[in-house]
Amino acid sequence: MAVIALLALVLDVLIGWPDAVYRQVGHPVTWAGRLIAALDRALNQGRARRAKGALTVVVVLLAAMIPAVLIQAWLGPWVAAVLAWPLVAARSLDQHLRAVAVPLAAGDLAAARGATAMIVGRDVTRADTPALSRASLESLAENFSDGVIAPLFWAAVGGLPGIAAYKAINTMDSMIGHRTPRHEAFGMIAARLDDVANLIPARLSAGLIAIASGRRAGAALRVTLRDASAHRSPNAGWPEGAMAGALDCRLSGPRVYADRVADEPWLNAAAPDPDAADLRRGIALIRRATMVAALLLAAVALL
Numbered sequence: 001m002a003v004i005a006l007l008a009l010v011l012d013v014l015i016g017w018p019d020a021v022y023r024q025v026g027h028p029v030t031w032a033g034r035l036i037a038a039l040d041r042a043l044n045q046g047r048a049r050r051a052k053g054a055l056t057v058v059v060v061l062l063a064a065m066i067p068a069v070l071i072q073a074w075l076g077p078w079v080a081a082v083l084a085w086p087l088v089a090a091r092s093l094d095q096h097l098r099a100v101a102v103p104l105a106a107g108d109l110a111a112a113r114g115a116t117a118m119i120v121g122r123d124v125t126r127a128d129t130p131a132l133s134r135a136s137l138e139s140l141a142e143n144f145s146d147g148v149i150a151p152l153f154w155a156a157v158g159g160l161p162g163i164a165a166y167k168a169i170n171t172m173d174s175m176i177g178h179r180t181p182r183h184e185a186f187g188m189i190a191a192r193l194d195d196v197a198n199l200i201p202a203r204l205s206a207g208l209i210a211i212a213s214g215r216r217a218g219a220a221l222r223v224t225l226r227d228a229s230a231h232r233s234p235n236a237g238w239p240e241g242a243m244a245g246a247l248d249c250r251l252s253g254p255r256v257y258a259d260r261v262a263d264e265p266w267l268n269a270a271a272p273d274p275d276a277a278d279l280r281r282g283i284a285l286i287r288r289a290t291m292v293a294a295l296l297l298a299a300v301a302l303l
Helices: 002-015 019-025 028-043 049-075 077-087 090-105 109-117 129-176 188-197 199-212 214-230 237-247 276-302
Strands: none
Touching: 002 077, 002 090, 002 129, 002 276, 028 049, 028 077, 028 129, 049 077, 049 129, 049 188, 077 129, 090 109, 090 129, 090 276, 109 129, 129 188, 129 199, 129 237, 129 276, 188 199, 199 214, 199 237, 199 276, 214 237, 237 276
16 A cells, blocks of 8 residues: 555656646546535535534545545556545645745745735735745645645555545545534534544654754654644644744744634744745755655555
């Protein structure tokens, strides 16, 4: 199974998901998204919304896993690896963060705000350089876990069915796993399942970031172990804490959303705010952490 994960990562890093292919056929996540949206419209109303949400989770997981099981059984691991390729997002993550880092380094706050708004949910219309750097580094760390390491972990554990199930869970969480009047009951099972699915990958991600940070590895681990539990998420604080310690900057903290101000605790509170140079260092750090992950997968595959 590690071979499936490794080949999927290599294809993603080298090729990504080409725009021409996306325009023609979309992406597996968008396919799952259409099914989730249809079930949300049809079932998320009236009574027993939590039970209907549970039914939605079952339907989406079966829709993702049954074809994956059949394909892997009939066509083998190499075809499974190719089909797992679009479910890893290392190249896309790098591209989205560079789209922020380049204008931010040039002092073009308007362009940096526009690029940051594409990757975070908070209001960045008036954000300055430190706020944009913080938001982008947090997104980089969290999405390294959710978009790269978690898919690779579940591919290594369960092959194509494992990675397909994880991406279905993660997509459900992003679409219906919100604590809003509409989705608090309906999306509760999806949100809790996503927390469970990311439990090990988030901690692996923190370890990989620490390893990739070299001489800052001890600091990255200290900040993570001290501050991760203060994060609102049971998982996101691990890679974000490791990033904060590795770069010697503070992350998280208060942020503005469209309808509220969230007074979140700081990660590595005594450190200074990050800047554009720290964002570039963070991108390089995640590239090294991804390489470490590839080497570990290769070692497991050889064993």
